[in-house]
Structures are given as structure tokens and as C-alpha cells.
Amino acid sequence: VEGDGTRVFTLRMQRGRSDFGASRPTPTWGFDGDYLGPTLRAEIGEKVRVEVTNAVGETSTVHWHGMHLPPEMDGGPHQPIAHGATWKPHWTIDQPASTLWYHPHPHGQTAAHVRRGLAGMFLLDDPAAKTHDGTLPRTYGVDDVPLIVQDVSLEDDGRLVETPSLLSSIGLLGDTVLVNGTPGPYVDVTAERTRFRVLNASSARTYTFVFSDGREFHQVATDGGLVPSPVPLRDLVLSPGERAEIVVGMTAGERTVLRSAPTPDRLGPRNRLAGDEDHLDVLELRAATRLSASAPLPRRLAPAPDVDPGDAVRTRRFSVGSQTINGRRMDMDRIDAQVEAGSTEIWDLSSDDGGPHNFHVHDVQFRVLDVGGEKPVAALHGWKDTVLVRPGRDVRVAVRFNLPPGAAGDDGAPYMFHCHLLRHEDSGAMGQFVVV
Ligand code: C2O
Ligand code: CU
Structure with a gap:
């Protein structure tokens, strides 16, 4: 922390090697290490600055996924970091306590750079405890555990498979699951209740998380913060880029396995x-x-997202394909939407091609109004920045586009919206908006 109170982080993007259980080590990339990156953590209201040095040998970027911040600090394709250069974005944290993440976003290369290992969590805390965040399990690494979930496939010589199957347009699905970069992982649970901050950092796979014994757990947060009250669940669907915080109760000595269950037709027909x-x-x-005692789950966690669709000044439709949005491929020089600062809009999201997609909007957290014309399930009642879009089931979200602290409006650089299936994003299923 500097004299003026700014919290400073340094990150170095570098090459390394990881043991994923193949006969030889796997060449990987990481922030400050061989694979993935450190968990960054800041408080609401705090000023932060990150000094990111690129030493991977290729131009890349670092995007703060879920963060409300000025467009030139966003780390999208307009903020490239050349090999050897250091980029120093800075902003003030102005959003609820939440589990965000960071990853590269170079135009056309996002899938490759994320899959090689460049990803990490960025946790936001609420020191004033205006919400019930403080009464949830919160001892990092003990009863508050980040889970970065990715699927990879390895070549015989240990290298990561990087070319998707020609059969599937969705992108690369792996046969090995890594959690925090570890194959075949387990966690020693030491408390009656453990909070897991689950991030789907996979490039294409949507998971339906269940426990092997079918046990119930509670979802306490979505992408952008706590849900109004804990949601009892037995399965949790997360598409790429989405996060959920869950609290799992256990009794002494027992074991259970978190799995991704087969769910035929979940993503659309066949x-x-x-x-x-x-x-x-x-x-x-x-x-x-022996387990340490945990406080009971609070009944109320946070206010519901206060975006009123009645305030919406317009509706925009976005139809997502595997290479386009509304039939157009991403163009770095084209602004697809100009949004008025402070205004609320409804964005109506659909699949263009009968395949599954999802939709991520930079800078904002939105409220899901309906899915396939029906009220969203309780697990979607909190703030979201990424949402699964199944074929035939349009998703309507309400978004308020507030200017972040320090942004003048029309600062030049645009924000992105895109499918977070990274092959689709890289192939052109992305557009740009400005808030003015
Ligand atoms: Cu997580 Cu535009 O990305
Ligand atoms: Cu897509």
C-alpha cells in the first residue's frame, strides 16, 4: 500500500512448466509462477493499481473480468501489452463484494493464452460489512476456498492439446479436469461449513456441478456479489467465465466428490x-x-439487484453465433452500441445458430429478468456479468450503465461484449460499446 492508500499489485506473465501427470512436464504460462496467478484482493472504495509485465514472448493483455472501471483500464483488445512492456492500470473499487477474475484478452488469441494458464481470481471485500459477507466462512484457504476449474487434454509428450476437434464448433473440450492447476485434486475440509468460490475458467465447457452423494448445498453469490438469501441447490450450472460461491456442510470423517454430471440436452438438442x-x-x-464449528448461514445476505426494467430507455437485441453477433464479426474499428451514461437498457440475448453460447458484458453487472420467457431460477437472482444462452431460450437482462469513478465518458476506448466460449469470441462473436 502506497502513501496515498493505493493498493499496488505486481504481476509478471511468464512461461513455465507444470506437472499434470503426463510422462513429461507440460509447458504452461502463468502469472508470477508456472500456471495460473495469485489471488488479488481489495476492498470496496480502495484505490488499486496493477503493474503487469509481459514476459511470455507474445503480445497479450490482462482483463479484469467483472470489474467496474474506466475503459482504458479494462485490459481488453485495445490495451495490448507487448513482450517486455509493463502496463499500469489503476482504478477505484466501486461495486459489491464479489469473486471476480483476470485473464488475457488479446484479439483472436484469448483462448490460447487463457488455456496455457493465464488466469487468476480477484476478490473484492466489503470492510463496512453492509452485507452479510462477514458472517459467511471467510478464512482464505481454510473455510473459504477458491476453485478455478478448467478442462485440458494432454499430448503424449505432455504438451497441452491446442486444436479443437473438427467435429464440434464449441471449442476445445478436455478430458482432464484441473482445479487450481491440479489434476486429480482433493481438499481437506476442516470446518462444518466451507465456502467454495467456483470459477469456470474453461474455454468451452459448461459444467453441471453435483455431489456424488446428491447432497444439498447453498449458493450464496453469483458473478457480481451475494444473492439476496442462500439458495438451496443440488446442481449448479456454470458456463465459461461464470462464478458462483457455494457453502457446503460436512460431518466429521465423511467424503464426497464434486462432479460434473452428464445432463443430455442441457445445452440444446443433441x-x-x-x-x-x-x-x-x-x-x-x-x-x-474433527471439524471446527461454523456459524449458521445468514438468512438474508444482500439487497436484490436494484435495476428496474421500468426505467429502461431502450431494448437491444443480440443474436449470438459462433463467429458473429447480429450477423457481424468483431471489428476493432466499429462501435456497435453507444449507451447513455446512467441509463438503464434491456438487452435481449439469443442463440443465432441452434448451438449454445453465453454472453458477457464488460464493466457492468446486470440483472437477469427472464430466461425462455420464464422468471429466472433463484441461482440467477444476484448480479451477473456472464449468462448462459441456450438455443430457443432467450435471456433478457436489465443493465444500468453507470460511469465508473474517474471516467469522463467517451474516454476513447470501448468496452466489449461477447460470447465467453473463447473460440467463438476469438472467431468474431464479440462487439464493442461505449458509455457516453
Ligand atoms: Cu472474461 Cu471479455 O472476458
Ligand atoms: Cu458462442
Whole structure:
């Protein structure tokens, strides 16, 4: 922390090697290490600056996914960091406590750079405890555990498979699940209740998380913060880029396995090629023979997202294909939407091609109004920045586009919206908006 109170982080994007269980080490990329990156953590209201040095040998960027910040600090394709250069974005944290993340976003190369290992979590805390964040499990690495979930496939010589199957348009689905970069992972559970901050950092796979014994758990947060009250669940669907915080209760000595269950037709008719029928073990939970006591879950967690669709000044439609949005491929020189600062809009999201997609909007957190014409399930009642868009089930979201602290409006650089299936994003399913 500097004299003026700015919290400073340094990150170095570098090459490394990881042991993923192949006969030889896997060449990987990481921030400050061989794979993934450190968890960054800041408080609401705090000024932050990150000094990112690129040493991977290729131009890249670092995007703060879910963060409300000025467009030139966003780390999208307009803020390239050349090999050897250092980029120093800075902003003030102005949004609820939440589990955000960071990853590269170079135009056309996002899938490759993320898949090689450049990803990390960025947690925001609420020191004033205006919400009930402070009464949830919160000892990092003990009863508050980040889970970065990715699927990879390895060549015989240990290298990461980088070319997607020609059969599937969805992108690369792996056969090995890594959690925090570890194959075959387990966690020693030491408390009666453990909070897991689950990030789907995979490039294409949508997971339906269940426990092997079918146990119930509670979702306490979505992408952008706590939900109004804990949501009891037995399965949780996360598409690429989405996060959920869940609280899992265990009794002494027991074991259970977090899995991704096969859910045929989840992503649309016959989407076996999108991984709908795959069964993957994700993480084994091993409870100690004595567990520390945990506080009961609070009944109320946070106010519901206060975006009123009645305030919307317009509706925009976005139809997402595997290479286009509204039939157009991403153009770095074209602004697709100009939004008035402070205004609320309804964005109506659909699949253009009968395949599954999702939709991520930079800078904002939105409220899901309906999915396929029906009220959203409780697990979608909190702030979201990424949402699954299944074929035939349009999603309507309400978004308020506030200017972040320090932004003048029309600062020049645009923000992105895109499909977060990274192959689609890289192939052109992305557009640009400005807030003026
Ligand atoms: Cu997580 Cu535009 O990305
Ligand atoms: Cu897509």
C-alpha cells in the first residue's frame, strides 16, 4: 500500500512448466509462477493499481473480468501489452463484494493464452460489512476456498492439446479436469461449513456441478456479489467465465466428490458434442475427523439487484453465433452500441445458430429478468456479468450503465461484449460499446 492508500499489485506473465501427470512436464504460462496467478484482493472504495509485465514472448493483455472501471483500464483488445512492456492500470473499487477474475484478452488469441494458464481470481471485500459477507466462512484457504476449474487434454509428450476437434464448433473440450492447476485434486475440509468460490475458467465447457452423494448445498453469490438469501441447490450450472460461491456442510470423517454430471440436452438438442454427456470428477472433499464449528448461514445476505426494467430507455437485441453477433464479426474499428451514461437498457440475448453460447458484458453487472420467457431460477437472482444462452431460450437482462469513478465518458476506448466460449469470441462473436 502506497502513501496515498493505493493498493499496488505486481504481476509478471511468464512461461513455465507444470506437472499434470503426463510422462513429461507440460509447458504452461502463468502469472508470477508456472500456471495460473495469485489471488488479488481489495476492498470496496480502495484505490488499486496493477503493474503487469509481459514476459511470455507474445503480445497479450490482462482483463479484469467483472470489474467496474474506466475503459482504458479494462485490459481488453485495445490495451495490448507487448513482450517486455509493463502496463499500469489503476482504478477505484466501486461495486459489491464479489469473486471476480483476470485473464488475457488479446484479439483472436484469448483462448490460447487463457488455456496455457493465464488466469487468476480477484476478490473484492466489503470492510463496512453492509452485507452479510462477514458472517459467511471467510478464512482464505481454510473455510473459504477458491476453485478455478478448467478442462485440458494432454499430448503424449505432455504438451497441452491446442486444436479443437473438427467435429464440434464449441471449442476445445478436455478430458482432464484441473482445479487450481491440479489434476486429480482433493481438499481437506476442516470446518462444518466451507465456502467454495467456483470459477469456470474453461474455454468451452459448461459444467453441471453435483455431489456424488446428491447432497444439498447453498449458493450464496453469483458473478457480481451475494444473492439476496442462500439458495438451496443440488446442481449448479456454470458456463465459461461464470462464478458462483457455494457453502457446503460436512460431518466429521465423511467424503464426497464434486462432479460434473452428464445432463443430455442441457445445452440444446443433441449437444453431445458440446460436452452434455460427459461425466467428470472435479474435486474430492475429505472431512477431517474433527471439524471446527461454523456459524449458521445468514438468512438474508444482500439487497436484490436494484435495476428496474421500468426505467429502461431502450431494448437491444443480440443474436449470438459462433463467429458473429447480429450477423457481424468483431471489428476493432466499429462501435456497435453507444449507451447513455446512467441509463438503464434491456438487452435481449439469443442463440443465432441452434448451438449454445453465453454472453458477457464488460464493466457492468446486470440483472437477469427472464430466461425462455420464464422468471429466472433463484441461482440467477444476484448480479451477473456472464449468462448462459441456450438455443430457443432467450435471456433478457436489465443493465444500468453507470460511469465508473474517474471516467469522463467517451474516454476513447470501448468496452466489449461477447460470447465467453473463447473460440467463438476469438472467431468474431464479440462487439464493442461505449458509455457516453
Ligand atoms: Cu472474461 Cu471479455 O472476458
Ligand atoms: Cu458462442
